[in-house]
Amino acid sequence: MAKGQTxxxxxxxxxxxxxxxxxxxxxxxxxxxxxALVGIRSxxxxxxxxxxxxxxxxxxxxxxxxxxxxxxxxxDLSSRGxxxxxxxDIPFSLDGFSIVLxxxxxxxxxxxxxxxxxxxxxxxxxxxxxxxxxDRGHRELPIRADFVGRNVPTAKEEKVDxxxxxxxxxxxxxxxxxQVK
Amino acid sequence: MAFAHKHILGxxxxxxxxxxxxxxxxxxFKAINIREIKKVPTLRGKTIIxxxxxxxTRTRTSFEIAGKRLSADTVNISxxxxxxxxxxxxxxTARNIEAMHPDIIVMRHSASxxxxxxxxxxxxxxxxxxxGTHEHPSQALLDLFTIRQxxxxxxxxxxxxxxxxxxxxVVRSNLYALNKMGAEVRLCGPGTMIPPGIEKLGATVYxxxxxxxxxxxxxxxxxxxxxxxxxxxxxxVREYAKFYGLNANNVTLAKPDAxxxxxxxxxxxxxxxxxxxxxxxxxxxxxxxxGVAVRMALxxxxxxxxxxxx
Amino acid sequence: MKLLVQGGRVIDPANNIDSEMDVLIDDGKILAVxxxxxxxxxxxxDATGMLVTPGLxxxxxxxxxxxxxxxxxxxxxxxxxxxxxxxxVACMPNTKPIIDxxxxxxxxxxKAEKEGFxxxxxxxxxxxxxxxxxxxxxxxxxxxxxxAFSDDGKPVTSSExxxxxxxxxxxxxxxxxxxxxxxxxVGDGVMNExxxxxxxxxxxxxxxAEDAATARDVMLCEFTGARLHVAHVSTKGSVEIIRAAxxxxxxxxxxxxxxxxxxxxxxxxxxxxxxKMNPPLRSxxxxxxxxxxxxxxxxxxxxxxxxxxxxxxxxxxFKIAMNGIVGLETALPLTLDxxxxxxxxxxxxxxxxxxxxxxxxxxxxxxxxxxAWADVSIIDPDKEWIVSAKDLISxxxxxxxxxxxxxxxxxxxxxxxxxxx
Numbered sequence: 017m018a019k020g021q022t023x024x025x026x027x028x029x030x031x032x033x034x035x036x037x038x039x040x041x042x043x044x045x046x047x048x049x050x051x052a053l054v055g056i057r058s059x060x061x062x063x064x065x066x067x068x069x070x071x072x073x074x075x076x077x078x079x080x081x082x083x084x085x086x087x088x089x090x091x092d093l094s095s096r097g098x099x100x101x102x103x104x105d106i107p108f109s110l111d112g113f114s115i116v117l118x119x120x121x122x123x124x125x126x127x128x129x130x131x132x133x134x135x136x137x138x139x140x141x142x143x144x145x146x147x148x149x150x151d152r153g154h155r156e157l158p159i160r161a162d163f164v165g166r167n168v169p170t171a172k173e174e175k176v177d178x179x180x181x182x183x184x185x186x187x188x189x190x191x192x193x194x195q196v197k
Numbered sequence: 198m199a200f201a202h203k204h205i206l207g208x209x210x211x212x213x214x215x216x217x218x219x220x221x222x223x224x225x226f227k228a229i230n231i232r233e234i235k236k237v238p239t240l241r242g243k244t245i246i247x248x249x250x251x252x253x254t255r256t257r258t259s260f261e262i263a264g265k266r267l268s269a270d271t272v273n274i275s276x277x278x279x280x281x282x283x284x285x286x287x288x289x290t291a292r293n294i295e296a297m298h299p300d301i302i303v304m305r306h307s308a309s310x311x312x313x314x315x316x317x318x319x320x321x322x323x324x325x326x327x328x329g330t331h332e333h334p335s336q337a338l339l340d341l342f343t344i345r346q347x348x349x350x351x352x353x354x355x356x357x358x359x360x361x362x363x364x365x366x367v368v369r370s371n372l373y374a375l376n377k378m379g380a381e382v383r384l385c386g387p388g389t390m391i392p393p394g395i396e397k398l399g400a401t402v403y404x405x406x407x408x409x410x411x412x413x414x415x416x417x418x419x420x421x422x423x424x425x426x427x428x429x430x431x432x433x434v435r436e437y438a439k440f441y442g443l444n445a446n447n448v449t450l451a452k453p454d455a456x457x458x459x460x461x462x463x464x465x466x467x468x469x470x471x472x473x474x475x476x477x478x479x480x481x482x483x484x485x486x487x488g489v490a491v492r493m494a495l496x497x498x499x500x501x502x503x504x505x506x507x
Numbered sequence: 508m509k510l511l512v513q514g515g516r517v518i519d520p521a522n523n524i525d526s527e528m529d530v531l532i533d534d535g536k537i538l539a540v541x542x543x544x545x546x547x548x549x550x551x552x553d554a555t556g557m558l559v560t561p562g563l564x565x566x567x568x569x570x571x572x573x574x575x576x577x578x579x580x581x582x583x584x585x586x587x588x589x590x591x592x593x594x595x596v597a598c599m600p601n602t603k604p605i606i607d608x609x610x611x612x613x614x615x616x617x618k619a620e621k622e623g624f625x626x627x628x629x630x631x632x633x634x635x636x637x638x639x640x641x642x643x644x645x646x647x648x649x650x651x652x653x654x655a656f657s658d659d660g661k662p663v664t665s666s667e668x669x670x671x672x673x674x675x676x677x678x679x680x681x682x683x684x685x686x687x688x689x690x691x692x693v694g695d696g697v698m699n700e701x702x703x704x705x706x707x708x709x710x711x712x713x714x715x716a717e718d719a720a721t722a723r724d725v726m727l728c729e730f731t732g733a734r735l736h737v738a739h740v741s742t743k744g745s746v747e748i749i750r751a752a753x754x755x756x757x758x759x760x761x762x763x764x765x766x767x768x769x770x771x772x773x774x775x776x777x778x779x780x781x782x783k784m785n786p787p788l789r790s791x792x793x794x795x796x797x798x799x800x801x802x803x804x805x806x807x808x809x810x811x812x813x814x815x816x817x818x819x820x821x822x823x824x825f826k827i828a829m830n831g832i833v834g835l836e837t838a839l840p841l842t843l844d845x846x847x848x849x850x851x852x853x854x855x856x857x858x859x860x861x862x863x864x865x866x867x868x869x870x871x872x873x874x875x876x877x878x879a880w881a882d883v884s885i886i887d888p889d890k891e892w893i894v895s896a897k898d899l900i901s902x903x904x905x906x907x908x909x910x911x912x913x914x915x916x917x918x919x920x921x922x923x924x925x926x927x928x
Contacts, residue, residue: 088225088237093501100218101225101497137234388677388733404678429641430671436644440678 020193024168024176027188030149033165034063037147038070040163045114050142052080052113056131057102059120059178063149067118080113082106089130110139116163120178122148125159150189152176203502204316204323205495207332208373216377220342222494223487229266230489240269240500243300248291249326250276250306255461255485256326256335260303263492269300287311288318295319300500304328309366322499330364336460337370339491341378343484344415347456352379357410357451358400359441360419360468361390361430367419367460372398385409386419387441389430406441413451417458418443418468434467444470448478456480508924509533511546512883515554519561520858521865521874530559532881535924540875552919552926554885560857561875562594562625562882562920564864565835567659567738567762567810570596570627573614574603579815579902581615584835585623587813587901589927591835592917594625594882595872596813597864600632601660607632607643609651616652624927625920626882628654628870633672633683639664642672649679654868657684659738662720664690669724673733682760682868684736685724687745688786692716697826699772699787707775709825712787718744725749729757736867737761739812741786743796750805760867761800762810765834765841766907768797774907780821780828781896781907784814798850801859808864811838815903832907836899840913843888847914883921890916 025033045051048071055064061083068081087101117131132144147163152170168191170176175192200218202211211219229237245264249257257273264271276290285293287306294302301322304312309329316323327333344351356375362368362384375382376399384395385403396402403409410416421437423429431437438444443457457469457478465471473479510532517528517540529544530537565588572580579587588596598615600606606615612629619627631653635643637660645656656676662685663669669685676683693716698704700711721737725748728735740746740761749761766784771791774782782788800806814831821828842860845851851859865873872882896909919928 085225088229088239088497090239093239099501101222103225104228133238137236138232388674388679389671428667428671431675432635432642432644436646440646 022191023188024150024191025166025189030165030189033149034066035070037163037165038067038074041067041116041145041147042071042074044145044162048075048077048079050113051116052082052108052110053116053118054106054135055081055083055118056127057083057085059180060118062180063120064118067116067147080108082108084131084134086127086130086134089134091126091130104134104138106138110135110141112140112142114143114145115141116145116147118147120149121176122146122151122159122161123154123176125155125157128159129157149178150176200498201502203499204312205334205499206312206316206323206325208334208337208370208377209332211334211377213377216338216341216374219338219491219494219498220345222498223338223342223490226493226497227487227490229493230486235266236268237266238268239497240264240267243269243500244298245269245271245301245303245496246294246299247271247273247326248276248294248302248304249274250304250311251327253305253327256305259485259488260326260492263489263496266489267493267496269496287314291315291319295321301496322502324495324499327366330366330369332370333366334370335488335492335495336367337374338495339484339488340371340417340458340460341374342487342491343458343480344456346483346487347480348414351375354380354414355383355412356380356415356417357383357385357413358417358419359385359406359409359443361421362386362395362419363390363392364422365419369398371417372400375399383409383413385441387431387437407447407450410443410447410451413455415456415458416443416448416451418463420460420462420464421467434464438467442468442470443473445472448473448476454478458484461485509547509549510552510881510921510924510926511544511549512552512554512559512885512921515557515559515885517559517875518854518857519875520854521561521862522876524875525854528559530875530883532883532921532924535881537875537877537879537881539877550926552885556887556889557918558857558886558888560884560886561861561873562922563592563839563860563884563917564595564870564873565593565811565813565838566597566808566864566868567764568596568598568813568835569601569815569831570598570615571815572602572618573611577902578817581618581627582622582624583900583902584813584815585619585625585627587833587835587899589624589920589922590900590917591837592839592884592886592920593835594884594920594922595628595870596625596835597628597630597654597868597870599630599657599659601637605632605637606630606653607635607637607648609647612648612651612653625922626872628652628868630654630659630684631656633658633663634668637661639668642668642675645676645681646679649681653681654870655682655684655736657686657738659684659686662686662688662690666723666727670727670731673727673731673735677731677733682734682736684738685721686738687717687720687724689716689720692719697783697787698775699789701772701790703772703775707778709775714742714744714789714793717742717786718748721745721748725752725757725759728752728759729755732758734758735760738810739764739767739786740797740800740806741767741789742793746796746800746805750800750803753805760807761805762808762864762867763797763801763806764810764812765838766832768794768801768845769841770794770907778825780823780825781832781905781909783825783828783830784812784832785830798845801845802851802855807859807867809838809842809859810864811835813901815901816905817903818905821905832905833899833901833903834906835901837894837906837908837913839886839917840915841908843915881921881924884917885919885921886915887918888915890914890918892916
């Protein structure tokens with residue numbers, strides 16, 4: 017591991033957090049009726065699939081799961097330049113559904129704002145809830161998560177990385193402190 | 198690697214990677230064009246001016262819809278009407294418009310090189326919607342997109358282009374584009390419509406249309422104009438249709454699943470017989486549909502490139 | 508039907524044959540060429556003392572049909588051709604209606620097949636209506652049977668249009684025949700510009716009017732890479748232009764008419780309207796150059812530019828007389844005169860009337876190759892006769908050679924195995 021990098025959550029911890037979140041979602045929504053998950057690329061989409069799988073195992077029912085790319089809804093295009101826009105894949109109608117947005121790290125809240133705008137252009141959900149693996153604070157918009165894996169206070173300059181091994185299962189959450197010169 | 202072109206002047210300046218980036222971006226925009234709310238806020242607040250010195254309903258409408266679906270403010274100026282007839286030079290016209298702070302100018306002009314001319318002088322982005330007989334990059338890109346959509350690839354395909362090669366900017370752009378993507382290009386047309394040295398841009402020239410389209414994966418027909426600058430280059434549309442038109446008899450020479458393409462508008466019974474125009478191999482309407490998505494991709498990608506200061 | 512042409516001197520330049528042989532014909536085709544062939548019930552044609560050659564070909568003939576049948580028509584014209592020893596002619600498009608479409612093309616071909624005495628290969632026009640404005644449907648006409656394209660009678664004035672025509676002709680693998688004339692320089696000239704025109708007080712046509720136009724067309728031919736044939740070459744300059752171009756590999760060929768290698772502008776003296784044609788009879792230097800061109804291969808064919816006109820069109824003041832003379836019935840002896848004048852040998856003479864013209868227009872005739880169509884000319888090279896214009900077989904009698912002593916004549920032709928005498 018590089019200097020200044022610590023593990024916030026190891027793979028076992030991530031696993032337990034996801035299981036707990038799955039149960040919380042089911043408890044809050046009283047089951048899977050009219051429930052669907054939409055993961056935010058990239059990172060949130062993998063976690064979304066993980067959550068959907070766990071929920072299905074618990075309830076013995078398949079819950080719809082999609083992924084959304086918010087590249088075209090960002091508010092920082094002029095400064096960042098264009099980013100590669102990935103596909104948005106929501107193979108079901110949003111209308112009348114409770115949509116749980118899934119993301120890996122909740123930070124300023126702008127990504128979630130963009131994701132909500134994108135969802136509204138695609139359909140009309142009954143309500144939108146938010147599940148994140150890590151909430152690191154420093155909100156710039158009035159947005160809060162309904163389901164949180166771990167609250168981690170961070171300094172603004174620090175970086176929180178969610179590293180996915182084998183592309184398909186969450187492994188570890190790392191915190192990187194900025195390098196001292 | 199980030200897209201680094203502030204202007205889209207021609208396919209000649211684009212790399213293969215650039216082309217793939219544009220085509221991939223167009224995929225996302227295509228999805229937006231078929232959903233209920235055909236809009237994304239990506240270019241909200243940007244001003245796009247469609248400056249068309251040559252008449253064009255389809256290309257201009259396509260660019261206009263593309264800009265609006267990206268939430269930009271689009272303005273159409275058909276300069277044939279206004280200041281040009283009053284004697285204003287191209288540069289003055291453009292600078293006057295630039296003074297109103299557009300972010301992108303999409304231009305079609307009858308002089309080859311007009312887009313380059315403006316790009317050298319203006320601060321905003323310039324997208325070439327067709328300059329004289331030089332290039333028409335968005336057309337070639339939507340053609341590539343359409344081919345990729347139906348065939349899954351472009352590399353190694355045999356593409357035959359038939360028609361007035363000399364006066365076609367669509368051909369030039371397609372020659373660059375298809376060659377960069379690894380296709381094999383064949384050209385065919387009347388002896389008066391094949392410019393010297395065109396094979397050097399990467400094509401084989403055929404005098405016999407039957408040989409040109411034999412076993413082709415894609416047959417692209419170009420619109421014919423009987424007169425250019427008052428001179429007839431072909432004796433009649435009847436003779437043109439007979440020797441250079443695609444019809445029920447010769448379309449069977451191409452592969453059975455070959456695509457029939459045309460930049461439009463088509464002359465039924467001349468370049469394409471009604472049988473072919475209404476046939477299953479015709480993807481011309483796909484081309485139009487894909488045109489909006491490709492143009493959205495172009496507007497999106499150029500607007501993200503830094504303007505000058507870093 | 509079987510024919511055996513026996514005992515003649517067979518001259519077939521395409522196959523390098525010049526010896527006493529027999530020619531066996533069956534079913535309209537050449538069956539065999541050799542010594543002492545057996546007839547087996549064939550009709551014998553005794554050709555002892557005769558020349559036996561592939562049927563002669565005249566690639567520049569005005570048959571005037573449709574439209575001007577009072578001057579000539581397909582029947583009378585091909586009959587005159589046969590009398591002159593020709594089995595094939597190419598006819599020019601300045602008829603009425605003009606050969607600028609497949610309908611007129613088919614009419615001519617089919618009428619000749621049914622009623623003619625020689626094969627007729629139509630030449631289509633370069634421009635629609637011969638208007639010099641827009642190219643004609645060459646592809647369609649070639650498919651209908653046109654073997655080449657020309658606006659003969661008129662030049663293509665616009666250089667841009669000539670280029671367009673040459674470019675357009677390339678994919679169809681055909682020949683553009685040019686009537687090379689700069690009309691501005693011609694003005695209202697009526698004969699060659701020279702001492703004779705000065706003496707006679709007639710407006711002259713300078714040689715440069717032909718040379719400048721020939722140069723333009725030959726250069727356009729070089730530029731476009733198309734195939735060009737220069738009609739009725741009459742000047743020293745034109746011959747030189749073609750000679751130099753051929754050396755450079757330009758795809759150009761040329762022809763000369765018998766009057767241009769036999770007569771000079773002196774013939775006009777007496778205001779003889781049967782010495783009036785376009786291009787006009789030229790000077791002695793020009794005639795010498797044309798003869799030299801025929802000898803050294805610069806010019807590929809002898810073609811008569813057979814131009815029948817009614818007596819009422821020639822029996823007028825020189826200035827308004829129509830241009831042209833008939834030539835089908837006098838071409839052969841005039842060509843043989845070149846042999847006796849030792850300008851060319853007999854083999855070359857026959858070549859200029861058979862394989863030469865055939866290769867200019869890619870015609871499937873002009874040889875006695877086994878399997879080829881049985882088109883044969885039987886010629887008496889020693890027959891002496893005197894031209895009598897009023898007795899010509901052609902409907903029109905405007906010959907420049909009336910009362911001239913000739914040596915050599917065709918005695919018969921065989922057209923696709925059919926004997927014509």
